[in-house]
Amino acid sequence: MSLDHHLDDATLLQYACGNLDEAFTVVVATHVAMCDTCRHAVRQAEELGGGVLEDVGTAELEVGSFEHLMLRIADQPAEIAPAATVPHVSGDxxxxxxxxxxxxxxxxxxxxxxxxxxxxxxxxxxxxxxxxxxxxxxxxxxxxxxxxxxxxxxxxxxxxxxxxxxxxxxxxxxxxxxxxxxxxxxxxxxxxxxxxxxxxxxxxxxxxxxxxxxxxxx
Ligand SMILES: [Zn+2]
Incomplete structure (x- = not known):
């Protein structure tokens, strides 16, 4: 569905990180199910976060490692295919x-x-x-x-x-x-x-x- 009004980036990130409470999670998840743009953004945020965490593993954190982490996030390719498990819009x-x-x-x-x-x-x-x-x-x-x-x-x-x-x-x-x-x-x-x-x-x-x-x- 092509829409005019979307979630802002801060809300999308909080959602991808699982930081929203139940009420906000339900509303965001419902919009995301209806919105290709935000669904793509959430997948990107989730996959970037997950990929970086896997790469870092249990390695010891060093001075400046946060900056490294952010640089590696910035280095990730922008295009990530949407996952197959996209929620569907059913009826009303x-x-x-x-x-x-x-x-x-x-x-x-x-x-x-x-x-x-x-x-x-x-x-x-x-x-x-x-x-x-x-x-x-x-x-x-x-x-x-x-x-x-x-x-x-x-x-x-x-x-x-x-x-x-x-x-x-x-x-x-x-x-x-x-x-x-x-x-x-x-x-x-x-x-x-x-x-x-x-x-x-x-x-x-x-x-x-x-x-x-x-x-x-x-
Ligand atoms: Zn949207």
């Missing part, structure tokens, strides 16, 4: 998400949290401070303008929205840090369904939004 729900959500987007049980906004919290197996949930936002709805208390990943599964960064369609991901403020508006006639991982509760700006936040929990 991409493969990495099926075990958390089931195979059918239409079967998701939504809870109304505000006019035009519905939410479904996805249970996580690990104790994590991050939240993992889906949002179902009606056409024409604007999510209140907000900044983030921490990192946030939003992956579009159906419909689309537009904000200052452009239009986000199925498979596109918004990889935002805590300094970003934006106001997504759902495009067209279809609701926008997205998968979200957040590090900390979102802070809405403005009096009405602050009133709304305890009710919506987003």
């Amino acid at each position: 729900v991409p493969a990495p998400l099926v075990r958390h959500l089931g195979p059918d987007l239409d079967a998701v049980r939504w809870r109304s949290i505000a006019p035009g906004v519905r939410k479904h919290v996805i249970k996580q197996n690990s104790a994590s401070k991050s939240s993992l949930y889906m949002l179902h936002i009606a056409p024409g709805m604007a999510v209140p303008e907000h900044g983030h208390g921490g990192s946030e990943l939003t992956l579009i599964l159906s419909g689309s929205y537009t904000d200052v960064f452009g239009t986000f369609r199925r498979g596109d991901i918004a990889d935002l840090d805590e300094h970003v403020e934006h106001q997504p508006i759902v495009d067209g006639d279809l609701p926008c369904i997205c998968l979200v991982a957040t590090e900390a509760p979102t802070r809405f700006k403005g009096f009405f939004s602050r009133l709304l936040q305890p009710l919506t929990g987003i």
Whole structure:
């Protein structure tokens, strides 16, 4: 699938190194399953890291060995064939998400949290401070303008929205840090369904939004 909005390099590296918590891992894995570009980048990061570690083996580390390691990473060929075990996108729900959500987007049980906004919290197996949930936002709805208390990943599964960064369609991901403020508006006639991982509760700006936040929990 050819997409417009991707994971940033830092997130891709953290994912390849296994450093993300469960909520962020699920969202990244789902985007990676839908995105040739990011899947290739992850394979490269994994194979470079693994290859270098194998080469180094148990040899004693010497002064300057870190610099050597980085030079050897830089020396690796850029083109690495993607592995055969690429996860597939099946139906409406991409493969990495099926075990958390089931195979059918239409079967998701939504809870109304505000006019035009519905939410479904996805249970996580690990104790994590991050939240993992889906949002179902009606056409024409604007999510209140907000900044983030921490990192946030939003992956579009159906419909689309537009904000200052452009239009986000199925498979596109918004990889935002805590300094970003934006106001997504759902495009067209279809609701926008997205998968979200957040590090900390979102802070809405403005009096009405602050009133709304305890009710919506987003
Ligand atoms: Zn991508």
